[in-house]
Each structure stands twice: as structure tokens, then as C-alpha cells.
Amino acid sequence: MLDKTTVSNLNLEKYMGTWYEIARFQHSFEKDLVGVTATYKLREDGKIDVINAGYKNTLDGEYKQAKGKAKIPDKIEPGKLKVSFFLFFYAEYNVLELDENYQYALIGSSTPDYLWILSRTPQMKDSTYNMLVEEANTRGYDTSKLFKVPQKLKD
Template sequence: MIDKTTVQHLDIERYMGTWYEIARLPNRFEKDLIGVTATYKLRDDGKLEVINAGYKNTFDGKFKEATGKAKIPNPEEPGKLKVSFFLFFYSEYNILELDDDYQYALVGSSTPKYLWILSRTPQLEEKTYDMLVQQAQARGYDTSELIKVKQKKE
């Protein structure tokens, strides 16, 4: 059983901007991507614009970008977002852990197959990474499959 408890407080404006994908569980829509980022922007209609981008295999590889939208369906649960990259099909985007300075985040979904470690910088301190992996394990995620995502140096 996965513990999908999300953060209780979220300043959505502080969450906006670019996040670097430090690690992820394997998934088909990010297969072989490196240098992956997720950029969030507030839209005029109150929803969020989500731009996921990365390079296929190498930093000289094909640049792939997907633009979607996100919303917070229940203001009582601000850490539970819904994200859509295809028409009106929304997936859970659960902010499981978020530091007070909005420098790193642990994000999951409705299934234990999706997990991401995000950072505001292309590299994350090893002790912070290890702590987030331990938190994911404590929540029931199988972190043995985590892929560390290659990022360009700052």
C-alpha cells in the first residue's frame, strides 16, 4: 500500500518556475530522456501551464517538449493536483514532500509506478537525495528502479 499523503500547505506561486528532474521511476513517456525539466506557470484562468522537456539519449539528441495543464481540484488538499497532457484526461500529481524553501520536492501519482524527485537546481546534494529516497521507501515505493536523470552542470 502506498502512502499518498500530500503536503498540507502549498504556496502555488512559490511552486511556479522550473524544476529539474533528478530521478524518476521508469515510464514510457520519458523513456531515454535526459536533461528533463518541468516548468510551471500560472494561467489567466486560474489553472497552471505545465511544460515538460528533455533530450533523447544525449544533450545533442532530439529535444522533446510536452505542454499540458494542471489544476488544484480541492483547495482543502492543495498538494493534490490533476495534470493533463491530452484533452480532458487528467492524472494525479501528488506533492508528497516539499521543503520550506521550495528547493526540492517528491512527487507521486495514483499508482506506485510513478515517482519523481525534483530540484530547483540541476544537481541535488547526495544527502538530500538519500533522504527523499528514504521517504519514498517509507511511503511504500519501490525505489530500486529509480533512474537518476543526467542533467547539465550548472
């Protein structure tokens, strides 16, 4: 059984900005992408602009990006967002773990097929990574499916 309990507090303004994908479950819409980032920007209407970007196959590969939007459908559960990259089709974006300084996050969905480990920096301490993997494992995710995303070093 998957534990989809989300964080009880989410300060959207602190969450905005760029996050680096440290690890993920592979899926069709990010297939072959490395150096992936997700950038969030709060809109005046309360929704969020989302830009996911990365490089095809190698860190020197073709740069690709997808623009989407996100929203919090229920203010009582701020850690449960909905994200859309395709017209009006929204998918769950559940903030499962988030440190108090908004430096790392564990993101899941409504199914056990989607999982991301995000960081504000392109690299993450092994101890933090291992803690998040263990948390995902405890929640019922098959962490053997995690793909560590190659990232460029910051300039």
C-alpha cells in the first residue's frame, strides 16, 4: 500500500524557483533527458507556471523544455498539487517530503509509477539522498527503479 501523505504546510513563495532532478522513475515524457530542472513561478491568479527542461541523451545534447501549469485544488491540503502539460489533463504532484529550508523535496503521484527527488543544487549529499530513498521505500515505492539523473555542475 502506497503512503501518499503529503506535507501539511507548503509556502508556495518559498517553493518557487528552480529545482534540479536528482533522481526519478523513468517515464515516457522525460525519456532520454538528463540535466533536468523544474522551474516554478507564481502567477497573479494564484496558479503556477511550470517549465521542465533538460538535455537529450547527454549534458551536451539538444535542449528541450515543456511548459505547463500547476494549481492547489484544495487549500486544506497544500502539499497536493495538480500539474498539467497537456491541455486540461492534470496529474497529481504530491509533495511527500520537504525540508524546512526548501532545499530538497520528495515528490510522488497518485500511482507508484512516478517519483522524483529534487534539490535546489545540481548535486545532493549522499546522506540526504539515502534518507529520501529510505523514506520513499518506507512509503511503498520500489526505489530499485530510481534513475540518478546526470546534472551539470553549476557555473
